[in-house]
Amino acid sequence: MLREGFIDQIESTIEHIRTQLPEDISILFGAPERVKGNLYNSAYLIQQGRVRTYHKQCLPNYGVFDEKRYFEPGTDSFVFECQQTKIGVVICEDAWEAAPISTVVAHGAQTIISLNASPFQLGKHQQRIETMRQRVQENNVSLIYINAVGGQDELVFDGGSFVMDTSGTITHQLPFFQVLTHSLDQPFMQNINEPIEKTIYDALVLSTKDYIEKNGVFNGALIGLSGGIDSALTLAIAVDALGAEHVQAIMMPYEYTSSMSLEDAKAQASSMKVDYHEINIHSMVDSFNTQLSPLFAGVGADTTEENLQARIRGTLLMAVSNKSGKIVLTTGNKSEMAVGYATLYGDMSGGFAPLKDIAKTMVYRLANYRNSIDYVIPGRVIDREPSAELAPNQIDQDSLPPYEELDAILELFVEHKQSIQHIIQQGFNQDTVKRISRMVLNNEYKRRQSAPGPKVSQNAFGKERRYPMTSKFQP
Incomplete structure (x- = not known):
């Protein structure tokens, strides 16, 4: 201007x-x-x-x-x-x-x-x-x-x-x-x-379509398809926005990837008629671990090894993106972005994030809505407990409260800007509220490096959120 x-x-x-x-x-x-x-x-x-x-x-x-x-x-x-x-x-x-x-x-x-x-x-x-x-x-x-x-x-x-x-x-x-x-x-x-799910879904499809087509840089979209609900919904949005012929899905299994995830990812890709490939990352993870073992000697395994898997997958997706000219769509949702339940330079790698302003509970509603049009997301993807599958028998609730509770707290804290005390007074556990609010503020630096995504709420993690990354503020 x-x-x-x-x-x-x-x-x-x-x-x-x-x-x-x-x-x-x-x-x-x-x-x-x-x-x-x-x-x-x-x-x-x-x-x-x-x-x-x-x-x-x-x-x-x-x-x-x-x-x-x-x-x-x-x-x-x-x-x-x-x-x-x-x-x-x-x-x-x-x-x-x-x-x-x-x-x-x-x-x-x-x-x-x-x-x-x-x-x-x-x-x-x-x-x-x-x-x-x-x-x-x-x-x-x-x-x-x-x-x-x-x-x-x-x-x-x-x-x-x-x-x-x-x-x-x-x-x-x-x-x-x-x-x-x-x-x-x-x-x-x-x-x-119209149903709120239709309104939101239409907004995500149009936003994704225009971001890719109007920029004139990319010839389609690339998605890391994990067999989980977030990537499943993102794939459906991409196909509805661009057409199946312009979408590619890649499944990158490791030893913690369940057979259910493999089966469901392949089934959805087939039903939506997108180009689908599998790249096993086991040898790559082993190679990284071998090279890092002298530096990590005497230190037990932790989230470092989990994040390494995500970063290898991110590297592979970006390589295919460079070669094919397709933009990587990240699949993280607002609940995860709020508390930092995502890996920088891993599953956060990509150019556009269709679900960035969509709470996890709404992700499920949108998946069911999309299946009401025609059945493309396998039912097990919607029904199973969510898991990043980065460790044995891992589920999201190992480190997060149930999404119904988490999303309710986040709506009050992020979208309505309510204080911790006010949220606690509405019946939420004090320790949980304090922990969640601390996670939100501590991950400002991570969100600042995330891909843009369509705004649908009154307060999104985008250009209107002008919080400093460095602050001693305690709500």
């Missing part, structure tokens, strides 16, 4: 649109505008060969938004006439405040168009509807709410554009996570009360 060349390209493209657009067509779109050295988040109207602009007045500077870093706020309202209707223009946050719409109505607007790049998070669309309803009823105007569709890094824009009449009734509701053009002359009413 602060690069001169970028703004130059925008100005050149807008001029090209202006010269090519027939004079009997009016278009309205968003782009930055440079005026006397200042940047404005702007709406451009091209009408009858002329370009006019509106500058966004309310600049959000919270959560994932940093608009005050780049833009100056506008001060003037904007009204234009089209098909004998006076239309007022606002941009995104403007409509969440009362003044911009009431002012543009005072300038004669009969209908409002709100241009938005409003990122998805759970419950966001209902908030949009309630806020826009308040605005139209306050001002007795109809409103056209236009929202972007698509993924950009960790943000995913869910679309869901709608039209609301002066009473606050929705007359048109477009679908979510789909690019669609529709005329106001014909009604369109998409169901907005």
Whole structure:
């Protein structure tokens, strides 16, 4: 945004649109505008060969938004006439405040168009509807709410554009996570009360698809398929996003890998028709252990040997990625990332993390949802106790509380930012809460090195989480 060349390209493209657009067509779109050295988040109207602009007045500077870093706020309202209707223009946050719409109505607007790049998070669309309803009823105007569709890094824009009449009734509701053009002359009413699992799953698929395809660097996705639920769900997301022909799965067994994991990984890869390979890492682990044995003499085995297995697998995946041009999708979920139950340069190796903001309990719900469409994830993967299979007879609950309890604590501590004392007062074990909160804070450095992943919650481990890695804070 602060690069001169970028703004130059925008100005050149807008001029090209202006010269090519027939004079009997009016278009309205968003782009930055440079005026006397200042940047404005702007709406451009091209009408009858002329370009006019509106500058966004309310600049959000919270959560994932940093608009005050780049833009100056506008001060003037904007009204234009089209098909004998006076239309007022606002941009995104403007409509969440009362003044911009009431002012543009005072300038004669009969209908409002709100241009938005409003990122998805759970419950966001209902908030949009309630806020826009308040605005139209306050001002007795109809409103056209236009929202972007698509993924950009960790943000995913869910679309869901709608039209609301002066009473606050929705007359048109477009679908979510789909690019669609529709005329106001014909009604369109998409169901907005879909299951939460469908909404989240669609967000993950679109985000993964756009991250890979829009960057133009990778020709597909590569997944380390372990026979566990996280990699199984990630494989399903990748296939739904890219198509089976663009997805490759690699199983890398060691002596702790169960026959069930091998069978289920192979079964899912076969049912989803993806390219599947097995690479046994036993000789590689032995070689590393042999070379390290002089340095480790007199020290018993611990998580070092477990992490070594994960890092060998990560190295293999990155090698295949380099050779094939496919991006490695990491498979860790939010619960694991929160407490550091992942290996740097091991299972955290990769370029995109579809499940990064998905709690483990939701992973199970999403797996069941995906199987309700068609059965692709073996039932044993969902039913079995989760295990990293890095040690004999290992299960996740050897070192973590049950995921139902862990996720409940994490939701309060991470997403709602509640204190330890407040969480304990809600009935959780004091020692468990203190331990979990300590693990979250101690692993900030690890999350900072993790791959980006789509935001679906109100507080994700992404650009909005600005905690220092070095801190003496005790919650």
